[in-house]
Amino acid sequence: MIEFKQVSKSYSSGKPKAVDNLNLSIASGQIFGFLGPNGAGKSTTIKMLVGLLSPDSGTITIDGKEMGNESLAIKRLIGYVSDEPLFYEKMTGSRHLDFISDLFAVSSAERRAKIGELALLFEMDKALHDEISSYSHGMKQKLGLMAALLHPSKLLILDEPMVGLDPKAAFLLKRAMRDYADKGNTVFFSTHGMEVAQDTCDRIGIIRKGSLLFEGTVQALAQSRGNNSETLEQLFLELTEGTVL
Known part of the structure; x- marks a missing residue:
C-alpha cells in the first residue's frame, strides 16, 4: 500500500537531514504506528506522504501510484488529520463537513448518513451547528477526525491524533482505526503514546534523527533487545536514548 524508497528531505544545506534515506513498506489492512522523539522526522515524513512537502530524493508510492506524478489521484485515497488541524473558524462544524x-464529491444522501454516524460516534451531534471558533481543542480534533x-x-x-482527546x-x-484497517484499509499514525501504540498497532516504525532504527512488530523489537518482558516504552527508550531501565 505504502512504499518509501530511499527518501530524504533537508530544510537547509549543511544541516542534518530531517529524513535520511528512508526505506519502508506498509501493507494494506494494517495499523502502523510511527514513533520517535521530538524532531525525529515524523511530521516531515507525514507531510511528504500527503504531498505537502516534496522529497529531495527518492520516491513515495501509494496504492501503486507515485507521489508527484499522480498526486491528485493519491490525495483522493487519503483521509488526513494534521498535528494542528486548521479550520475556517467562522464556519459551523456542519458547514465544514x-x-x-x-471536495470529495460525496453525495447528499451519503454525507447525511455518514455525518450522522460520526457525530454520534464522537458525541459531536449537538455541537455541529456552532461556529468552530467556539470549539475546544478536543472538539476541533474530533471535527478533523470526522472530516478524515x-x-x-x-x-x-x-x-498525533490522540492529543487533546478525552x-x-x-x-x-x-x-474506529481498527474497524477501518479490518476492512482492508491502512492506518498510518504518529504518536508519543507508547501504550496506545503497543495496544493498537500491528507494526511500528521507530525513527531518530531522520533515520529509521526499527520496523516490525512490538514482539520482534522485544526479541531483538533480548527481553520479552519489557514494555514498548522501555524498549523505545533503550533504542533511541541508550537508556536501560
Whole structure:
C-alpha cells in the first residue's frame, strides 16, 4: 500500500537531514504506528506522504501510484488529520463537513448518513451547528477526525491524533482505526503514546534523527533487545536514548 524508497528531505544545506534515506513498506489492512522523539522526522515524513512537502530524493508510492506524478489521484485515497488541524473558524462544524464532502464529491444522501454516524460516534451531534471558533481543542480534533473519515478512502494518516482527546474519545478513535484497517484499509499514525501504540498497532516504525532504527512488530523489537518482558516504552527508550531501565 505504502512504499518509501530511499527518501530524504533537508530544510537547509549543511544541516542534518530531517529524513535520511528512508526505506519502508506498509501493507494494506494494517495499523502502523510511527514513533520517535521530538524532531525525529515524523511530521516531515507525514507531510511528504500527503504531498505537502516534496522529497529531495527518492520516491513515495501509494496504492501503486507515485507521489508527484499522480498526486491528485493519491490525495483522493487519503483521509488526513494534521498535528494542528486548521479550520475556517467562522464556519459551523456542519458547514465544514459539507465543504469536505463537496471536495470529495460525496453525495447528499451519503454525507447525511455518514455525518450522522460520526457525530454520534464522537458525541459531536449537538455541537455541529456552532461556529468552530467556539470549539475546544478536543472538539476541533474530533471535527478533523470526522472530516478524515467522511469520504471513502484507502489510507488514514493521523499526526498525533490522540492529543487533546478525552479518554472516551481516544478509545472510540482506536476502535474506529481498527474497524477501518479490518476492512482492508491502512492506518498510518504518529504518536508519543507508547501504550496506545503497543495496544493498537500491528507494526511500528521507530525513527531518530531522520533515520529509521526499527520496523516490525512490538514482539520482534522485544526479541531483538533480548527481553520479552519489557514494555514498548522501555524498549523505545533503550533504542533511541541508550537508556536501560
